[in-house]
Amino acid sequence: xxxxxxxxxxxxxxxxxxxxxxxxxxxxxxxxxxxxxxxxxxxxxxxxxxxxxxxxxxxxxxxxxxxxxxxxxxxxxxxxxxxxxxxxxxxxxxxxxxxxxxxxxxxxxxxxxxxxxxxxxxxxx
Numbered sequence: 001x002x003x004x005x006x007x008x009x010x011x012x013x014x015x016x017x018x019x020x021x022x023x024x025x026x027x028x029x030x031x032x033x034x035x036x037x038x039x040x041x042x043x044x045x046x047x048x049x050x051x052x053x054x055x056x057x058x059x060x061x062x063x064x065x066x067x068x069x070x071x072x073x074x075x076x077x078x079x080x081x082x083x084x085x086x087x088x089x090x091x092x093x094x095x096x097x098x099x100x101x102x103x104x105x106x107x108x109x110x111x112x113x114x115x116x117x118x119x120x121x122x123x124x125x
């Protein structure tokens with residue numbers, strides 16, 4: 001098998017979530033890259049990412065701000081937002097994302113959404 005694995009970045013200030021989502025992605029065949037903050041992701045760079053999953057409520061730059069910046073730098077990059085706070089599931093602020101998940105989220109639904117986003121971006125749309 002010669003195909004390069006898709007790289008999925010996870011940004012969350014909760015180390016347990018980083019570990020569990022990272023393990024889930026790796027077991028599904030993705031290359032998972034975990035970051036404890038938006039700043040650490042930006043230092044590492046966005047160029048080799050295929051999908052971004054970010055928490056909304058984080059110290060410093062939050063998930064909405066990160067999404068806005070990513071849209072300017074990599075408008076084609078699928079971005080998924082996750083949150084543990086249900087009141088943040090605001091449709092107006094959720095525009096421009098590939099998906100929105102509330103914690104705890106269904107692992108299979110997340111994997112299906114990632115696969116769908118990768119399929120759409122590969123097909124140009």
